[in-house]
Amino acid sequence: MSGRRDLVLAIDQGTTGTRAFVMDRTGTLLGSAYREFRQFFPRPGQVEHDPEEIWTSVLGTVEECLQAAGRPFERLAAVGITNQRETTVVWDRSTGRALAPAIVWQDRRTSERCAELKRLGHEEEIRRRTGLVLDPYFSATKLEWLLDRHPDWRDRARAGEIAFGTIDSWVVFRLTGGEVHATDHTNASRTMLYSLDDGDWDPWLCELFGVPRAMLPEIRPSAGDFGRTRSDLIGAEVPIAGVAGDQQAALYGQGCWDEGEAKNTYGTGAFLLLNAGKTRGADVPGVLTTAACDRRGGRAFAYEGAVLVAGAAIQWLRDGLGLLEDAAESEAMARSVESSGGVYFVPALTGLGTPWWEPDVRGTIVGLSRGTGREHLVRAAVEAMAYSTGDVLSAMTRETDARLRSLRADGGAARNDWLMQFQADVLGVPVRRPAATELTALGAAGLAGLHTSVWSEPEEFLAARGEEAVFEPATDKSDSVNDGVQGWRRAVETAIHWARIGDLEEA
Ligand code: ADP
Numbered sequence: 001m002s003g004r005r006d007l008v009l010a011i012d013q014g015t016t017g018t019r020a021f022v023m024d025r026t027g028t029l030l031g032s033a034y035r036e037f038r039q040f041f042p043r044p045g046q047v048e049h050d051p052e053e054i055w056t057s058v059l060g061t062v063e064e065c066l067q068a069a070g071r072p073f074e075r076l077a078a079v080g081i082t083n084q085r086e087t088t089v090v091w092d093r094s095t096g097r098a099l100a101p102a103i104v105w106q107d108r109r110t111s112e113r114c115a116e117l118k119r120l121g122h123e124e125e126i127r128r129r130t131g132l133v134l135d136p137y138f139s140a141t142k143l144e145w146l147l148d149r150h151p152d153w154r155d156r157a158r159a160g161e162i163a164f165g166t167i168d169s170w171v172v173f174r175l176t177g178g179e180v181h182a183t184d185h186t187n188a189s190r191t192m193l194y195s196l197d198d199g200d201w202d203p204w205l206c207e208l209f210g211v212p213r214a215m216l217p218e219i220r221p222s223a224g225d226f227g228r229t230r231s232d233l234i235g236a237e238v239p240i241a242g243v244a245g246d247q248q249a250a251l252y253g254q255g256c257w258d259e260g261e262a263k264n265t266y267g268t269g270a271f272l273l274l275n276a277g278k279t280r281g282a283d284v285p286g287v288l289t290t291a292a293c294d295r296r297g298g299r300a301f302a303y304e305g306a307v308l309v310a311g312a313a314i315q316w317l318r319d320g321l322g323l324l325e326d327a328a329e330s331e332a333m334a335r336s337v338e339s340s341g342g343v344y345f346v347p348a349l350t351g352l353g354t355p356w357w358e359p360d361v362r363g364t365i366v367g368l369s370r371g372t373g374r375e376h377l378v379r380a381a382v383e384a385m386a387y388s389t390g391d392v393l394s395a396m397t398r399e400t401d402a403r404l405r406s407l408r409a410d411g412g413a414a415r416n417d418w419l420m421q422f423q424a425d426v427l428g429v430p431v432r433r434p435a436a437t438e439l440t441a442l443g444a445a446g447l448a449g450l451h452t453s454v455w456s457e458p459e460e461f462l463a464a465r466g467e468e469a470v471f472e473p474a475t476d477k478s479d480s481v482n483d484g485v486q487g488w489r490r491a492v493e494t495a496i497h498w499a500r501i502g503d504l505e506e507a
Contacts, residue, residue: 008023008080008452009076009078010444011441012440015084018034019034020033020061020064020441022072031070033064034061037054039104048103051091055170055171063235076236078451079242080241080444080445081171082441082444083187084246085166085245086138087102087139088143091173093160100150102170109136110136110141111136113145114136117134127283129202130196131280131289132190133286141209143211144210154212157211162215163217165181175230180226182217183220184224184245185220186292193205193211199291223242227239239452241449241451243444243447244293244443251292254439257294258275260274260275260402263407266385266414269312270411271304272304272306273303274393274397275292275301276292276303277300277301279301284355285355297447297450308349309349313345314413331416339379340484341372343377344490345377345384346361346494347363348364352495355392356492364494365380382422386423389423390423390426408434409432421471428473428478429473433471434467442465
């Protein structure tokens with residue numbers, strides 16, 4: 001192997017921390033590192049990061065993981081970057097310094113502006129152009145907020161002095177010593193300034209939000225050329241060859257690059273993406289349409305949805321009610337009973353996400369009887385993860401040409417075998433769970449390594465995913481599963497009804 005560049009460095013710049021790892025072409029991890037950084041909450045609803053601290057955490061984790069790998073600088077073939085999406089950074093091009101704190105995707109400071117845009121009747125047009133719902137989540141209103149508060153920034157931006165970027169662009173700009181100001185389609189599609197149909201910045205949206213085009217990064221394919229790292233920064237001059245937003249990188253890392261393949265990350269909440277192929281399909285109410293990657297990192301489309309409370313329901317039964325000591329016990333408890341005994345738990349502790357988007361709905365337990373024990377309640381909470389995932393996927397496939405062929409699972413709660421089997425039964429398609437846990441970083445590594453010929457076909461890097469456990473849908477339980485799904489739907493309607501009659505009484 002001597003003289004061969006065969007290693008990929010992946011940087012996963014997440015919301016609470018930055019992770020970096022080096023892997024070889026067999027998928028073996030040679031070194032990894034992780035660092036947290038500070039979260040700032042200047043006012044209720046506001047969340048900020050310090051872009052300089054993010055940059056320091058990137059440099060620090062890269063140095064540490066290369067150190068752990070024995071400083072293999074001459075073997076580095078490519079760098080791949082994946083990142084928290086939508087978070088908004090503005091910087092001075094000549095000094096490379098950030099001009100304001102980064103406004104994080106969770107930040108709600110532009111809620112009022114979004115409500116105003118709705119009143120002005122822009123919601124539908126924005127949806128048509130971007131595939132997104134009008135919400136503070138996305139970058140455009142955050143950037144507009146910053147520009148409105150700094151009267152000279154728009155002129156300076158037009159003069160090419162000031163740049164905007166999501167975290168990927170910020171890291172690329174810094175890693176290349178200010179040479180490259182670029183982003184990829186997946187990140188661009190989360191800014192609310194990007195036309196999904198054209199695959200480029202949308203002049204109408206730039207006008208609406210008062211964003212000078214000159215401050216926007218160039219949009220490149222996710223497996224593409226993003227310049228070279230400066231050797232004085234990371235010890236080697238290496239092409240940055242893969243960039244994708246975290247959820248899309250996870251979709252890619254899971255190998256879901258063909259139409260009909262979906263991934264679900266079962267964590268605190270659950271994040272689901274379904275690859276919808278190379279052409280944009282119909283929009284689905286309550287579901288985002290977004291850019292994703294095809295098998296070689298070219299542009300594809302995906303539907304995206306979120307279940308707001310998934311594993312957090314188990315956490316609540318553990319910490320709030322003390323029904324179990326450890327989340328992992330939920331598996332044995334779910335198995336220990338024949339069924340949930342008619343109990344349904346809609347864990348809408350923070351409202352309902354896709355496809356309902358009902359922020360005022362609260363957690364609801366129905367069907368209790370004298371025979372209900374804690375095992376039934378725990379089982380109902382585990383079942384709820386599978387049912388709500390089913391709801392998201394059926395919303396995506398019901399009124400579109402999209403189909404679901406298989407689901408790939410990751411995240412903490414995906415370790416629960418009983419859940420995985422039940423999920424397969426509910427969906428009627430196989431559920432596959434890889435051995436690897438860092439699917440996001442793996443996706444970024446895959447994109448970068450594919451573009452630099454570390455791998456010639458994407459299948460080759462999937463070795464890094466490790467062996468998959470496959471849960472095939474049962475053929476003989478369909479009646480009880482259908483009854484369960486019906487019961488769940490009634491329970492969700494009950495929860496929504498309870499919130500709505502509250503509204504009626506107030507009116
Ligand atoms: P996040 O990245 O969102 O913090 P993780 O992917 O680490 O979350 O997953 C942790 C969540 O998964 C917790 O909410 C926990 O309750 C749940 N969880 C962990 N293990 C299990 C299990 N074996 N069965 C069910 N839920 C689990």
